[in-house]
Amino acid sequence: MELPLFPTTVVGSWPRTREVLLGLRDRRADRISDADFQKIADQAVLDCLQAQDEAGIDIVSDGEQRRDNFISFVADKLENVKMLTVAELLDYVEDKASFEEILGKLDVPAYSLSNPAAFGKIARRKPIALDEYQFLRRHTDRAIKVALPGPYLLTRSMWVEGLSGAAYPTKESLAEDVVRILREELEDLIREGVAFVQFDEPVLTELVFTQKNANRTFMCGALTAKADAEEELQFATGLMNQVMEDMRGRGTRTGVHICRGNWSTQEDVLLKGPYSPLMPYLSQMNVDQLILEYATPRAGELAAIQALEGKELGLGAVNPRTEDIEAVQDLVNKAMEAAKYLSPEQIFLNPDCGFGTFAQRPMNTIDRSKAKLGVLAQAAQLLRQHYS
Structure with missing residues (x-):
């Protein structure tokens, strides 16, 4: 599908209505059937699509309306994965007081987030996102983006020492099955003609911007990352490239999304620092695009994107956490700076x-x-006029 200059798109998730939230809660409690929940979600997806259409977005998503969050939804899709709250994960942490301190500073109540953890050999019970794409495809002619948790995020999240060890002695052994599962899903999505598959790897910034207790994470309850950031970044890059082997050039654009945390509206508790320490690794990832957060000063200077070496940039231009609506000209100026x-x-x-x-939340x-x-979308129109 041909795209205009400066295509507009979303990162994936959209706010859920009260009906969807109640539906998620009732399905989890077995008060309604999955079929009943899907009817609620179907309408929510159509409403989300309409909002994107009316805004003028070129590459749309289903708003992740069927998911409780960007990662824990996989527990329903995979064999031998169960949900644990961060509070329950505290049972597996040696230094509980320190972990609770980190969560407190980051505005994340231990009871409010849940994490998918592997307790046996994992496999796809059903498609991770293919069914979501198929529903949306029936209702739009626009290009569609599908977001999947990245292989490093899933591996760090799901390997919990004391719970996963019987099936996977190390997180590296779990990673082999994570890569296999994501390749299976990506093959299905490419076969169906998905325009864009985005892998979410939000923990990468934490590796370089969190100094204290570098083997803990706020985002996915992972308790196993090594303190050596370089070693972890090499591991993450290798996993992404394993997923992508022989996948490019088949009609589906692929990208990796790296942000600085999206769990709070309080900017001062979110991660801060330029992308430059990550660029040597991001430039090695065998994907078409890097989707990077640049709507906030916390991201540092745009000059860091010079290291992308021919890759596309998904330029974060509006902040999803603020009440103020950005000025169109500010977005135009940011894109023009990136075009340098x-x-x-x-x-x-x-x-x-x-x-x-x-x-x-x-x-x-x-x-x-x-x-x-x-x-x-308004900024994109002005940019097209300027550069055409």
Whole structure:
């Protein structure tokens, strides 16, 4: 599908309505059937699609309306994976007081987030996102983006010492099955003609910007990362490239999304620092695009994107966590600055992250989210006029 210059897209998630939240809760408690929940979610997806259409977005998503968050939804899709709250994960942490201190500083109550953990050999019970794509495809002619948890995120999240060890003695052994599962899903999505598959790897910034207790993470309850950031980044890069082997050039654009945390509207508790320490690794990832957060000063200077070496940039241009609606000209100026380092054909426009990453803790309202997408589309129109 041919795209215009400066294509606009989303990172994935959209705020859930009260009906969806109740549906998620009732399905989890077996008060309604999965079929009943899917009817609720179907309508929510159509409403999300309409919002993107009205805003003028070129590459749309289903808003992840069927997911409780960007990673834990896989527990319903995979064999031998169960959900644990962060509070339950504390049972597996040696230094409980330190871990609780980190969660407190990061505005993440231990009871409010849940984590998928492997307790046996994992395999796909059913497609991870293929069914979501198939429903959306029936209702739009626009290009579609599908977001999947990245292999490093899944591996760090699901390997919990004391729980996973019987099936997977090390997290590296679990990673082999994670890669296999993601390759199976990617093959299915490519076969179906998905325009864009985005892998989410939000923990990569934590490796370089979190100094204290570097083997702990706020995002996915992973308790196993090595303190050596370089070793972890090499591991993450290798996993991504294993997933992508022989996958490019088959009609589906692929990308990796790296943000600085999207769990709080309080900017001062989110990670801060330039992308430059990550660029040697990101430039080695065998994907078409890097989706990076640049709507906030916390991201550092745009000059770091020079290291992308021919890859596309998904330019984070609006902040999903703020109430203020960005000025169109500010977005135009940011894209023009990016065009000093990459060609206009390499630049896509998107929010920094999702608008509804956690179902129960959306980053913004539906109305403000739609308004932010609207200014994104307006900026793209001005940029097309300027560079055409």
